[in-house]
Amino acid sequence: MTQHNPAQQSTSWDSRAAAYDKENATTSDVIARQALSIMGVTPGQKILDVAAGPGSFSILAAQAGADVLAVDFSQGMADYLRDKTRRLGVKNLRVEVMDGQDLKLEDDTFDIAFSALGIMLFPDRAAGMREFCRVLKTGGLGAIVAFTGLEGHGIQSLVMSALKRAKPDFEPAGQDPRYSLTNPDVFRAEMLTAGFSSVNMFTVRVVRSFESPETLWPRFAETSPAMATVFNDLTDSQRQAFGDAFVEQVRSKQGDGPYGAENELRIAVGVK
Ligand SMILES: C[S@@+](CC[C@H](N)C(=O)[O-])C[C@H]1O[C@@H](n2cnc3c(N)ncnc32)[C@H](O)[C@@H]1O
Incomplete structure (x- = not known):
């Protein structure tokens, strides 16, 4: 049986929707706005x-007048988004529970497809990319977002070095740049293999503020x-050592604040 890491299990996400949204809203919003401005969205377009x-x-695209379908394999995330959609009074946005590696959708349906920090997690990434491209109309645009790697991913590199301090034999999973989407050559090649005819890459840096390193790390x-x-x-004691190392590193770089967590992401935009 395939061993799935926790981010590849829908139940791992079910109870995290609200906390994830609160912590990552700034980053997700900046990426979404960039992707929308790169691809352009017009009222009535069909977007996945x-x-x-x-x-x-999804919310920004629907507010721009597009007809949006949001899919996620986590029931908890889907329920949360349905609720948020109602709360914000957003029209033209449907939410369905669906595995991105096996989309229950017709070929050639959408003008635009988007996926941020999702396909990079799939155990069968090739299937995810193939499905993503299959449901696009010919000439449609697909944007996939992934981290650029630990060097640019500021907060993540602090987390990794604090983990190494707490547990010297700690090895992060899935970071081998020969196979990972952190490598732009791999990223482009996989999109072309999935059926895109051309692909361009755009780098986005996002900084979100946090109140203090002491209160941030327990929320990870x-x-x-x-x-x-x-x-x-x-x-x-290793967990406490991690926390202490994380706090020390943040304070050595950013003193007593104000604090910012930096992320770097790549948006790969392909034409089908
Ligand atoms: C890191 S979050 C990104 C959420 C959102 N795209 C954003 O940028 O804020 C990853 C999301 O991918 C979803 N996910 C992971 N594997 C999936 C799969 N195989 N099919 C559909 N959704 C999946 C999780 O449920 C979670 O909502």
Whole structure:
């Protein structure tokens, strides 16, 4: 049986929707706005958001007048987004529970497809990309967002070095740049293999503020299934050592604040 990491299990996300949304709303919103401005959206266009999560992109696209379908394999995320859609009074946005590797959708249906920080998690990424391209109309645009790698991913590199301090034999999963979407050559090649005829890459840096390193690190497990597993595998004293190292590193770079967590992401936009 295939071993799935926690971010590849829908149940890991079910209870995290609200916390994920609260923590990542700034980042998701900046990416969504960039992607919308790169692709341009006109009223009436049919748009698909794969692994939509709390739906930052879907909501903005629907508010711009597009006809949007948001899909996510987590029932909890889908319920949360339906609720948020109602709360905000957003029209033209439907939400369905669906696996991005096996979309229950017709070929050649959408003008635009988008997926942020979702396809990069799929155990069968090739199937995810193939499905993503299949449902686009010929000439349609598909944008996939992934992290650029630890170097540019500021907060993540602090987390990794704090983990190494707490547990020297710690090895992060899925970061081998020969196969990962952090490598732009791999990213482009996989999109072309999936059926896109040309692909361009755009880099986006996002900084979100946080109140203090002491209150930030205990929340990692609430918003990230992967971090929850990492924390579970640490002893209490290793977890505390991680927290201490994280706080020390943030304070050595940013003193007593104001604090900002930096992320770097790549938007790969392909034409089918
Ligand atoms: C890191 S969140 C990104 C959410 C959103 N796109 C954003 O940028 O804020 C990852 C999302 O991918 C979803 N997901 C993971 N694997 C999936 C799959 N195979 N099919 C559909 N959704 C998936 C999770 O449920 C979660 O909502």
